Amino acid sequence: DGGITQSPKYLFRKEGQNVTLSCEQNLNHDAMYWYRQDPGQGLRLIYYSQIVNDFQKGDIAEGYSVSREKKESFPLTVTSAQKNPTAFYLCASSVTSGGYNEQFFGPGTRLTVL
Amino acid sequence: QKEVEQNSGPLSVPEGAIASLNCTYSDRGSQSFFWYRQYSGKSPELIMFIYSNGDKEDGRFTAQLNKASQYVSLLIRDSQPSDSATYLCAVKRGRDAGGTSYGKLTFGQGTILTVHP
Numbered sequence: 001d002g003g004i005t006q007s008p009k010y011l012f013r014k015e016g017q018n019v020t021l022s023c024e025q026n027l028n029h030d031a032m033y034w035y036r037q038d039p040g041q042g043l044r045l046i047y048y049s050q051i052v053n054d055f056q057k058g059d060i061a062e063g064y065s066v067s068r069e070k071k072e073s074f075p076l077t078v079t080s081a082q083k084n085p086t087a088f089y090l091c092a093s094s095v096t097s098g099g100y101n102e103q104f105f106g107p108g109t110r111l112t113v114l
Numbered sequence: 115q116k117e118v119e120q121n122s123g124p125l126s127v128p129e130g131a132i133a134s135l136n137c138t139y140s141d142r143g144s145q146s147f148f149w150y151r152q153y154s155g156k157s158p159e160l161i162m163f164i165y166s167n168g169d170k171e172d173g174r175f176t177a178q179l180n181k182a183s184q185y186v187s188l189l190i191r192d193s194q195p196s197d198s199a200t201y202l203c204a205v206k207r208g209r210d211a212g213g214t215s216y217g218k219l220t221f222g223q224g225t226i227l228t229v230h231p
Contacts, residue, residue, distance in 0.1 A: 031217050040122070042202055042221035043158070050217075058218075090157055094217045100146045100165060101206065101217035105157040 003027065004106035006091050011111045013078070013085065021076045021109045023091030032074035033092040033103060036060060043090060049074055050096055078111065086113045117141060118205050120222035127229055133190040135225050137203030140184065147179060147186045148204040148219065151197075158202055162188065193229040200224040 004025045013019045023032065031050045035043040045058030049068040063082025068074055074093075078085045088110050092103040118139050127133045137147075146165045150158035164170045164177040164186065176189040186205075190197055204219040 033217075035221075040223070042118075042223040043204075043219075044221075045218065048218060096217060100163055102148065102160055102163055103204075103217065103219060104160065108157045 004091060004093055004104060006089075006106040006109050008109060009107065011109055013111060013113050015113060016080045018077055018079050019111070021078065021089055021091075021111070023074045023076065023106060024072055025074075025091075025093045025106075026072060027093055027104070028071075029093035029104075030071070030096045031094045031101070032068070033094075034058075034064070034066065034074070034076045035090045035092065037088040037090060046076065085111055087111060116222075117220045118203055118222040120201075120203050120225045122223055122225060124226040124228050127193050127227070129193060129195060129229055129231050131193050131229075133193045133197065133227055133229065135188040135190075135201050135203075135227065137186045137188075137205075137222055138184055139186070139203075139205045139220075141205070141207065141220075142181075142184065143207050144184075144205045146206040147177070148206070149175075149177060149188045150202040150204060152200045152202060152224065154199075190227075193227075195229050195231055198227055198229050200226050 007022045033048040034046040047066040049055035065077045090108045091106040094101045094103045120137050148163045151161050152158045162177045164179045170177045174191045178187045202224045203222040
């Protein structure tokens with residue numbers, strides 16, 4: 001089955017800890033994205049990557065870091081510098097040419113700071 | 115002015131009625147428009163996209179685009195209780211100066227739709 005997987009589904013973090021959220025896709029998509037969603041709000045872009053070993057900041061990158069060492073993987077680290085990290089985190093992927101670049105989403109990771 | 119605006123609702127319609135969801139956007143360079151459905155606690159699911167002025171139909175769903183008015187809408191005919199969800203409008207700019215299409219989307223805050231029996 002082709003798709004996007006995210007793990008873990010739920011994550012609890014103590015203040016001051018860094019945590020890493022996993023995102024893997026087997027759709028052979030070049031582009032991958034990380035979004036954050038807060039209750040009652042739309043999605044806000046954290047980071048995105050169009051190609052391996054390259055990524056760009058989105059609208060709310062402060063307190064987050066990413067890497068793109070493999071086409072299939074785009075992990076997100078929520079650092080202790082992120083002051084309000086409790087949210088629903090969504091990973092997405094898309095092609096970058098030959099279409100309208102529809103983004104498809106993984107199931108999400110719900111992060112709670114204790 | 116927000117880049118993409120939706121009426122947050124909730125929008126309540128009776129089963130079998132037409133639900134009309136609206137979205138306006140501020141960037142005239144926007145080229146592609148997407149509607150996602152998000153059930154409570156789940157991730158967004160793409161249901162339609164449109165890029166040309168006019169209507170695009172897919173089953174019970176019709177997307178309408180008016181670039182002159184910077185307006186895109188989603189109509190759901192014969193609404194069912196299973197359509198109850200949050201509907202997210204997303205907008206993408208066209209190709210950048212480099213000729214690549216980078217796919218960055220800007221989302222509205224979503225409209226909550228409730229279809230009651």
